[in-house]
Amino acid sequence: MGSRYTPVSTESAPPPWTIPRGLIVLLALAATVVAVAGARALxxxxxxxxxxxxxxxxxxxxxxxxxxxxxxxxxxxxxxxxxxxxxxxxxxxxxxxxxxxxxxxxxxxxxxxxxxxxxxxxxxxxxxxxxxxxxxxxxxxxxxxxxxxxxxxxxxxxxxxxxxxxxxxxxxxxxxxxxTIGRRMRIVDRMRPDISYALSAFVGGTRKYLIVSTVFGLIVAVFDGAALWLLGVPLPILWALLSFITNYIPNIGFIIGLIPPAILALLEGGPALMVWVIVVYSVINFVIQSIIQPKFVGDAVGLSVTVTFLSLVFWSWVLGALGALLAVPLTLLVKALLIDIDQSTRWVDALIGDSPIDTEEPGNLDDATEQQERLVEDPG
Structure with missing residues (x-):
């Protein structure tokens, strides 16, 4: 008497267990808090x-x-x-x-x-x-x-x-x-092209940002120092150096560089000289840092003005004064490790970028692909 095989109905099988999306978000937030706390401690x-x-x-x-x-x-x-x-x-x-x-x-x-x-x-x-x-x-x-x-x-x-x-x-x-970094990156590109692209984008964006900030910092320092020297404000070279360094601080670097020479001008020549310093600094730095430089910085780093300002506040809180100077490169590093490293998350670039590329428009997809290939070959 043979046994009869009865197939098991797949309809009655329990669905595979998955983690709810809300729990994933909570776990990600908890991990972020732990990582930030550790960064502050170290x-x-x-x-x-x-x-x-x-x-x-x-x-x-x-x-x-x-x-x-x-x-x-x-x-x-x-x-x-x-x-x-x-x-x-x-x-x-x-x-x-x-x-x-x-x-x-x-x-x-x-x-x-x-x-x-x-x-x-x-x-x-x-x-x-x-x-x-x-x-x-x-x-x-x-x-x-x-x-x-x-x-x-x-x-x-x-x-x-x-x-x-x-x-x-x-x-x-x-x-x-x-x-030997060139050989290392070629090996990574063969085995993990997404990781290679993310790291290359970080290096390329950071280097372009440093070049742009350095060039415009030197221009601002020369103009500010010359203006202070003509106005008779003491130690113009010091304040020019301060202008150069604070140029690496996005958004509020100009204000930080203005306060000390304005106070010294007040002590040296009274309120009139202080007002002249504020006016001259505002004109020079507004034209260079607020009109010309952001265009080049935005093209170099691909971050919106809002994200840049928030990165300044965040990294200053986490790492102190040095975090303010390195706010943009550190944000590019986090972006590379969390967004650029995975194709499924690169859509976030459309939200945080300065001028996002629409790959649905004719020619833009090819341009994005060529840009990725150039970054892998030469991150600079």
């Missing part, structure tokens, strides 16, 4: 690490140029290393010297500050403000406190030497690895 390590990475990316074309012309690998590595060391040590040395000069200049403006405070006290009294409230408010404006703050800042800058050794060691190791 900001003293991560900030110098990212700075070394950005500097290495900036000088990597020197090694590529040397290799293409048959120059020995070690010679190209030493040339790139010498360039990045010169940039880093030159900026730090100029800052230390400038802050020291400012600390010695400020005490001579004590009488000017007292006269300004007396004038402000008289005007507020005429306006009917209580004398006790005026005295408590103006007593906090002490030039000695500002000089003490600058002394602490100078000591803090000298303390950067400890991190500087770490950064210079990182630059040395990254320069050594950079001599």
């Amino acid at each position: 900001s003293g390590l991560l900030a110098p690490l990212f700075l070394a990475l950005m500097l290495t990316i900036a000088v990597q074309p020197i090694q590529t140029w040397a290799a293409r012309r048959g120059i020995p690998v070690w010679a190209g590595m030493l040339a790139a290393l010498a360039a990045v060391y010169a940039i880093l040590l030159g900026l730090i040395g100029a800052l230390l010297l400038s802050v020291a000069q400012l600390a010695t200049e400020l005490p001579q403006y004590t009488d000017s500050l007292n006269n300004l405070l007396d004038g402000a006290h008289a005007q507020l009294s005429n306006a009917g403000v209580d004398d006790d409230r005026i005295a408590s408010t103006l007593s906090s404006l002490d030039l000695g406190k500002l000089v003490g703050f600058l002394d602490e800042l100078l000591a803090g800058l000298l303390g950067v030497v400890s991190n500087l050794v770490f950064i210079m060691a990182l630059l040395l190791f990254m320069a050594i690895d950079g001599s």
Whole structure:
């Protein structure tokens, strides 16, 4: 008596178990919170690490140029290393010297500050403000406190030497690895083309951003320094250097670079000179940084103005002052690791990009493909 086979109905089989989309979102948010908290806790390590990475990316074309012309690998590595060391040590040395000069200049403006405070006290009294409230408010404006703050800042800058050794060691190791980065990326491109595209897009965008910011920073520094020199504001070279550095801070860098020379102009020549400094700075920086530069920066990094500003706030909160300087490159790195690395998530570029490419329009898909191929072959 043979057994009869009864097929199992697939209709009664339970559906495969899947994670609800809402739970996936919650898990992603929780992982983000943990990652951000860890980054804040390790900001003293991560900030110098990212700075070394950005500097290495900036000088990597020197090694590529040397290799293409048959120059020995070690010679190209030493040339790139010498360039990045010169940039880093030159900026730090100029800052230390400038802050020291400012600390010695400020005490001579004590009488000017007292006269300004007396004038402000008289005007507020005429306006009917209580004398006790005026005295408590103006007593906090002490030039000695500002000089003490600058002394602490100078000591803090000298303390950067400890991190500087770490950064210079990182630059040395990254320069050594950079001599073989081309072969490494070709291997990654063969095995994981999406990862290769994401990393190449990050390197290319970062390098273009650094070039654009450096060029426009030099232009702004020259114009600001010359204007301050013509107006008779003390230490114009210091404020020009400050304008150059704050140009790497998106959106609010101009304001940060304006405040110190405006205050010194107030102490040197009164409110009239301060107003002239504000007007001249506003005209120069508005034309260059608000009209001309954003067009080039947007084309270079592919981030909208809103995303750029939010990245500044976020990375300043996570990594401190150095995070403000590196806000755009760090955002490009996160974008590469979370968005560009997967074709299914690249639609986000349409929401955060400066001028997204519509691949449905004729010719745009081919242009996007050619751009991807160029990035893989030469990230610069």
